[in-house]
Amino acid sequence: MPKKLLKPDFCAESAFAFLKDGEEDIFPSAKFIRSVIDDCLTEKQKKYLKSRYYGRSTLKEIAKSCGVSVPTVSRTLKRAEKRIRAALKYSLRR
Numbered sequence: 001m002p003k004k005l006l007k008p009d010f011c012a013e014s015a016f017a018f019l020k021d022g023e024e025d026i027f028p029s030a031k032f033i034r035s036v037i038d039d040c041l042t043e044k045q046k047k048y049l050k051s052r053y054y055g056r057s058t059l060k061e062i063a064k065s066c067g068v069s070v071p072t073v074s075r076t077l078k079r080a081e082k083r084i085r086a087a088l089k090y091s092l093r094r
Helices: 012-017 028-040 043-054 059-066 070-093
Strands: none
Touching: 028 043, 028 070, 043 059, 043 070, 059 070
16 A cells, blocks of 8 residues: 655644754754755745744734834745745655
């Protein structure tokens, strides 16, 4: 019976839970997710993701600190999550 490939259901909060330094041996996917973030996201996307999930900042707090609107932060985060999801999906096909 062939193995069923699971489609990644991206939850940024869950993904960031794997990104603690030194845990790549425990969670091999953490290294891949970290490389996707470093290689595939813009600096703005990285900044917003880190503020949102590492710093636990609200969209409003991020918007205020960066001098942009809340919808801009929301769109940027959604684009970042879409890029990460696409990279995960691509890696499953290989």
